[in-house]
Amino acid sequence: MTQAVRQPPAAQQADVSGQQDAVRRRVRRRKGVRAAAEGWSFIAPGMVFVLGLSIFPAAWAFLLSLQKWNGFAEPKLVGARNYTKLVTDAEFWQAVTQTGVYLLLFVPTSVLAGLFLAVALNRQIRFIGFYRTAIFVPFVASAAATGILSTYLFSPQYGLVNNLLRLVGIPAQGWLEDPHQAMIVIALMSLWGEAAFTTVIYLAALQDIPAELLEAARVDGANPWQTFWRVVWPELSPVTVFVTIWQAIGALQLFDLVYTTTRGGPLDATKTIVYFLWEKAFKGLEFGYGSAAAYVLFAATLLITLGMVIYARRKGMEAF
Template identity: 70%
Template structure:
């Protein structure tokens, strides 16, 4: 009974208590936001320190190093823009540039076209479609070492599987990885085996996001599947195409791992790319200053090409970013 009698008095006292002032409520909100912000930064800061430590700081150090001549042991010698001037007359670097350009021209358009073809083929409701999609994506997650070993097994001129098949068919055997005119083609084929899955997944997601009403309207207007694809689906895929092109272009310019695990730049430096030449210069010849200059030159080239593609895509109103 006492408790029942007291509770109404307590509730009445609470109703008579003054409400918090607006200034107090504002201060409480600021304290709560500050606490939430500190908690968020507590999760972000460790990863941020790692990113800055492994990217920003090395990039700044490499820039100052590109202005010096240093072999990693003796005192560094300031040469100003000497390393960049040397790049203009370096014939070996020029050869590496043209090898990289050849690889880009072979790899990027083919990876985009192959990815689109596979995505259209896999955008169907058939039995075991999940298995087929998984099988297409498996090579993408394979390491460069595995891809290199597979490349050697398939295209070795002496005991490779491809030449054995040609021998059985009575066709002339090829030099493949030991032929300067064919080695880069082999590198491109194996790169497509591993990287075409990326564009396939991107295109497949875009195809599944295409409004079915547009395709139905095209069919009502009398368009066949081929006409509907080019008139309706392809314009919807243009932003994805721009994004995939830039992504594959950057990856192609930075080709290193597959060359390292297969040809080591041979034969006769026919597969020596810019990044592989950079690695040789810095870590084999111990020319860290010149290697850093080459790295910044490669960065500038990649940035210019990327900006050019983005500007063109935006002017044509097909931007992918």
């Protein structure tokens, strides 16, 4: 009679341990699948809602950009004709130029103003909470309110700014009615509302800088200016990249303030790309042409963002 070969105790323990490990892995896998399913069940409705409001309109807009449609008649497929028409459209290129001017006026100024205000507010003084709140109030004001305020301040006839200029003997200016000054006024009013955003971001970054770094700089004999440029500014580089990209995207999408003040005038001096596509699509009922302009704007925004991110990473200022 053949006797069963009995394994050594060590081998038996190894088999049991391996079986237990396999059971534990299966249990962990089931728990992970269950947790993932529960997580997806929570976010799925919201994700479907968000995707439905983003991907579907984007796909439909791209389809419209390949068509000629006035909203009533049967759409007619024209291929890339809307895009080629943009290349030769002088009105479109004027809108591109005006948007570029606004971008150059607004973005650097808003970043520098936000940095200056954040440094000024990053201290423990009396009523500091009130000052920080007061800086942020214009950011939550609506575009309509900002537009009404702009009209009141810069009206050539009864505006507060011209009244102050008259008191010091300076001739009244045209402001929003002057093609050479209107975009500057738009940039100033945008700065009044949007500089609060960069201020808050910079203020949070300043408070996140380790106190040991600042103390070490003072111990080494650095004055406040040297401490800022040698210690603080390098720590703020990623934040600067972020706010620059954010403000640039916002500048490319300027519409509401123009709509509530100048309606693209005078003489199209404040007509931006977004106002141009809105005018073509919703006033001229050229939905395909307006959608093509929107996708050109999307491509420009994407290229600027990618360029900034690549530059930041090469310089070691990764913000994403």
